[in-house]
Amino acid sequence: MNGRLLMRPAVLAALLAPCVPAHALDVLRAQQDIPATAAGAMLSADGCPTGAPERPLRLAEAVARSLCSNPKTRQAWADVKAQAAGVGAARAAYLPTVSANWQGMRENSVVDIENHPALGSDYTATVRSEGVSLNWLLFDFGGREATLRNANALLEAARATQDATLQEEFATVAKDYFGAQTAMGELDAARDVESMTRQSMVAAQARTERGVAPVTDALQAQTQHEQAVFSLTKAESDMQTALGTLASDMNLDPSVALEVPAVTEDARTDATFSEPVAQMIRDVQTAHPSVRAAQAQYEAALAKVSQTRAQGLPSISLVGKYSRDNQPESMGLGLPTYPATGHEAYVGIQVSIPLFEGFGRHYQTDQARAQAERQLDSVDDARRQVALDVWTSFQALTGATSNAQNSARLLDIAQQAWKAAQHRYDAGVGNILELLNTQAALANAKQRRIQALAGWDTARVELASKLGRLELDSISGQRYQWEGK
Structure with a gap:
C-alpha cells in the first residue's frame, strides 16, 4: 500500500454533509x-x-x-x-504530536553458498515491529x-x-x-x-x-x-x-x-x-x-x-521514541536463526538551526x-x-x-x-x-x-x-x- 486513500464520491459527500455541527468536537475551544x-x-x-x-x-x-x-x-x-x-x-x-506505527511481514530468507552448503541458511518467519514517537516544539x-x-x-x-x-x-x-x-x-x-x-x-x-x-x-x-x-x-x-x-x-x-x-x-x-x-x-x-x-x-x-x-x-523540540520488534537473530554465518525480541528507546532535545536558505x-x-x-x-x-x-x-x-x-x-x-x-x-x-x-x-x-x-x-x-x-x-x-x- 502506498498510503493513499481512494474515496468514492458518495462516501466523500456523506463526510462533507452538514448532518453534524462543524464544531461538535472543539477541544481547543x-x-x-x-x-x-x-x-x-x-x-x-x-x-x-x-x-x-x-x-x-x-x-x-x-x-x-x-x-x-x-x-x-x-x-x-x-x-x-x-x-x-x-x-x-x-x-x-x-x-505535542504523537505518532504510532506498526508493521507486519512474512519474511523468507535463503542463502546458498557454493561448495559450502553448511554455511547456507534457509528460514521463514513472521516479523512484526511497532513503535511510538513524540515531537514537542518547545521554543x-x-x-x-x-x-x-x-x-x-x-x-x-x-x-x-x-x-x-x-x-x-x-x-x-x-x-x-x-x-x-x-x-x-x-x-x-x-x-x-x-x-x-x-x-x-x-x-x-x-x-x-x-x-x-x-x-x-x-x-x-x-x-x-x-x-x-x-x-x-x-x-x-x-x-x-x-x-x-x-x-x-x-x-x-x-x-x-x-x-x-x-x-x-x-x-x-x-x-x-x-x-x-x-x-x-x-x-x-x-x-x-x-x-x-x-x-x-x-x-x-x-x-x-x-x-x-x-x-x-532556530527551534528547540523535545523528541522521543520507543520501538520493538521480533526480528530473528543468528549467532553467525551458517548457524541457525533463533526467535528474538528487541526494543529501542530514546528521549532528548533537538535543536534545528537554519544556516542558509539562499536569502529567500x-x-x-x-x-x-x-x-x-x-x-x-x-x-x-x-x-x-x-x-x-x-x-x-x-x-x-x-x-x-x-x-x-x-x-x-x-x-x-x-x-x-x-x-x-x-x-x-x-x-x-x-x-x-x-x-x-x-x-x-x-x-x-x-x-x-x-x-x-x-x-x-x-x-x-x-x-x-x-x-x-x-x-x-x-x-x-x-x-x-x-x-x-
Missing part, C-alpha cells in the same frame, strides 16, 4: 462562538422562518428569510467557520505566537466581514421590499387613473352625443384613457418583476406567490437620526464592520511578518512587510469610503424627507384641482383640456407620493446600513424606529 445560523447575532438559532411565506409578507420575515438563506450570507458564515478552525489549528501547534522565537495572532486576526476579519455582509443584505432586501411596495402602490394608482380616465371618457362621449361638446373632446378623453391602460399594463409587469426580485433575495423561486402590504399615505416622514452628520462620520470610521475587517486584516498582516521571520530562526527568507519577510503596508492603505481607504457613504446617504435622507412632505402637499393640491375641473366640466363651464391636464397632474402626483414614501424608507435603510446599525429588533410593524445611537 476555537469554534464555541460561531453563530448557529448564517444570520449571525441578528437572529436566534430558531428564528429562521420555514415553510411558505406569510400573506401578506411582513418586512421582518423577508429580512429574516434573506439573512438565513441567501447565498452571500451563507458564504460569509462559512468563512467564519473556516477561520475559527484556523485558530484551532494554530492553538494545536502548542501541543521557536515566537513563530507559533505570531501564527496564532494571525489566525485570531483573520477570524476577527471574517466576523467583521460577516457583519458587513449582513448589513448589506439587510439593506438590499429592505430596499427590494420597499420596491415591491412601490410597485404595488403604483399599480393601485394606475388602476385609479384608469378608472378616472374612463369616467372622463364616458362623460366626454355623452356630451359629444348631445352636441354640447365637439367630437375632439371625446377623442382626447379616449386617448388619455388608452394611455392609462398602457400604464396599467406596465405597472402590472413591474409589480411581478419586483415581487420576483424580493423572492430571489429570500432564496426562493421568483415565481413564488408573494403579497406585500401597500404603502400607507399617512406615514410619518420626519427625521429619525438626530445626531450631527459629523459625529456619525467619526463613529462610523471606527465602528463600521468594513473598517473593523480592514483593521483586522492589517493586524493579521503584521503577525504574518513576525511569523515569516521566525520561520528562519529575507525576501519573504520583505514581501510580508509590503503586504502589511498595502493592508494599512486598505484601512485608510475603508475609512474614507464609509465616511463618504454616510455623508451621501445622510444627504439623500434629508432630501427624501423633504420630498416626502412636499409630495403630500402636491397630492392634496392635485386632488383639489381635479375635483374642481371635473365639476366645471360637468357644469358645462370647463373644457376638456382643463379636465385632462388636471387629470394627468393628479396621476403624476399619486405616483410621486408613492415613490417619495418608498424612497424615504429606502434612504433610512441605506443610512442605517452605512452606519452599521441595522437590526431586526428595530423593526416595528412595517417601519423602522431608529434613534440616533
Whole structure:
C-alpha cells in the first residue's frame, strides 16, 4: 500500500454533509462562538422562518428569510467557520504530536553458498515491529505566537466581514421590499387613473352625443384613457418583476406567490437620526464592520511578518521514541536463526538551526512587510469610503424627507384641482383640456407620493446600513424606529 486513500464520491459527500455541527468536537475551544445560523447575532438559532411565506409578507420575515438563506450570507458564515478552525489549528501547534506505527511481514530468507552448503541458511518467519514517537516544539522565537495572532486576526476579519455582509443584505432586501411596495402602490394608482380616465371618457362621449361638446373632446378623453391602460399594463409587469426580485433575495423561486402590504399615505416622514452628520462620520470610521475587517486584516498582516521571520530562526523540540520488534537473530554465518525480541528507546532535545536558505527568507519577510503596508492603505481607504457613504446617504435622507412632505402637499393640491375641473366640466363651464391636464397632474402626483414614501424608507435603510446599525429588533410593524445611537 502506498498510503493513499481512494474515496468514492458518495462516501466523500456523506463526510462533507452538514448532518453534524462543524464544531461538535472543539477541544481547543476555537469554534464555541460561531453563530448557529448564517444570520449571525441578528437572529436566534430558531428564528429562521420555514415553510411558505406569510400573506401578506411582513418586512421582518423577508429580512429574516434573506439573512438565513441567501447565498452571500451563507458564504460569509462559512468563512467564519473556516477561520475559527484556523485558530484551532494554530492553538494545536502548542501541543505535542504523537505518532504510532506498526508493521507486519512474512519474511523468507535463503542463502546458498557454493561448495559450502553448511554455511547456507534457509528460514521463514513472521516479523512484526511497532513503535511510538513524540515531537514537542518547545521554543521557536515566537513563530507559533505570531501564527496564532494571525489566525485570531483573520477570524476577527471574517466576523467583521460577516457583519458587513449582513448589513448589506439587510439593506438590499429592505430596499427590494420597499420596491415591491412601490410597485404595488403604483399599480393601485394606475388602476385609479384608469378608472378616472374612463369616467372622463364616458362623460366626454355623452356630451359629444348631445352636441354640447365637439367630437375632439371625446377623442382626447379616449386617448388619455388608452394611455392609462398602457400604464396599467406596465405597472402590472413591474409589480411581478419586483415581487420576483424580493423572492430571489429570500432564496426562493421568483415565481413564488408573494403579497406585500401597500404603502400607507399617512406615514410619518420626519427625521429619525438626530445626531450631527459629523459625529456619525467619526463613529462610523471606527465602528463600521468594513473598517473593523480592514483593521483586522492589517493586524493579521503584521503577525504574518513576525511569523515569516521566525520561520528562519532556530527551534528547540523535545523528541522521543520507543520501538520493538521480533526480528530473528543468528549467532553467525551458517548457524541457525533463533526467535528474538528487541526494543529501542530514546528521549532528548533537538535543536534545528537554519544556516542558509539562499536569502529567500529575507525576501519573504520583505514581501510580508509590503503586504502589511498595502493592508494599512486598505484601512485608510475603508475609512474614507464609509465616511463618504454616510455623508451621501445622510444627504439623500434629508432630501427624501423633504420630498416626502412636499409630495403630500402636491397630492392634496392635485386632488383639489381635479375635483374642481371635473365639476366645471360637468357644469358645462370647463373644457376638456382643463379636465385632462388636471387629470394627468393628479396621476403624476399619486405616483410621486408613492415613490417619495418608498424612497424615504429606502434612504433610512441605506443610512442605517452605512452606519452599521441595522437590526431586526428595530423593526416595528412595517417601519423602522431608529434613534440616533
